Each structure stands twice: as C-alpha cells, then as structure tokens.
Amino acid sequence: MSTPQIDVAYIAKLARIDLTEEETALFSKDLDKVLAYITKLESYDVTGIAPMNHPLPAMDVMREDIPETGFTQEEALSNAPQQSQGQFRTPKVVESA
Known part of the structure; x- marks a missing residue:
C-alpha cells in the first residue's frame, strides 16, 4: 500500500x-x-486482539463518601478576621451596576 499524499x-x-x-x-x-508510520502499522496482523480505549485498566480512584462531623x-x-451575625465578613468585590 502506498503512502497517501x-x-x-x-x-x-x-x-x-498563512504558511x-x-x-x-x-x-x-x-x-x-x-x-x-501509519502505513507500517496497518501491515500488522491484529486478528484476535481485542480493541481497547486505554492501555491501562480503568479503576475507581474515588474514596467512599463517609459522612463526618464538621466544624x-x-x-x-x-x-x-471579621464576622457579623454568625457569618464571615469580607470586603465588597462586586460593584453595583
């Protein structure tokens, strides 16, 4: 098979x-x-090899969601640094329109 141009x-x-x-x-x-290189890869016999979407096995990296007592x-x-009525007090960051 020839290499396409x-x-x-x-x-x-x-x-x-613009080049x-x-x-x-x-x-x-x-x-x-x-x-x-793709043409070279096409020459290999892959009969009987199962397709895969990733070379490593997929695994769940999430931990169990266990409720814990918070603050x-x-x-x-x-x-x-500042609090008011049981809430954090911060400087104003959004201006009125």
Missing part, C-alpha cells in the same frame, strides 16, 4: 492559516513521516 497548502487554506513555503515544506515532510459555627468563625 496530503496537500498541506490546501489544508492550511481551509484552516485559514510560508518553508513551513509548507516542513509540515508536508512531517506529515509524510506520520503517514508512513461548629463557632469553630469555623474562630479565625475569621
């Missing part, structure tokens, strides 16, 4: 990217290498 200038035009002649030649050379309101506000 890609018209880099045409693809760049479709993507509205110099040097860039076009460089990208064309790089794409030819990629396509040659009391007094404990949460104990280090607050």
Whole structure:
C-alpha cells in the first residue's frame, strides 16, 4: 500500500492559516513521516486482539463518601478576621451596576 499524499497548502487554506513555503515544506515532510508510520502499522496482523480505549485498566480512584462531623459555627468563625451575625465578613468585590 502506498503512502497517501496530503496537500498541506490546501489544508492550511481551509484552516485559514498563512504558511510560508518553508513551513509548507516542513509540515508536508512531517506529515509524510506520520503517514508512513501509519502505513507500517496497518501491515500488522491484529486478528484476535481485542480493541481497547486505554492501555491501562480503568479503576475507581474515588474514596467512599463517609459522612463526618464538621466544624461548629463557632469553630469555623474562630479565625475569621471579621464576622457579623454568625457569618464571615469580607470586603465588597462586586460593584453595583
């Protein structure tokens, strides 16, 4: 099977990217290498090999959701620089329209 050719200038035009002649030649050379490698991969017999979407087995990395006792309101506000009516008091960050 022969390696297909890609018209880099045409693809760049479709993507509205201005490429110099040097860039076009460089990208064309790089794409030819990629396509040659894909052609090489196509030559391997993969009959009987199950498809996979990731090389490593999927595992659940989440821990169990176990309810725990949280802070009391007094404990949460104990280090607050300013508090008012049992709530954190912060500087105004949104201006009125």
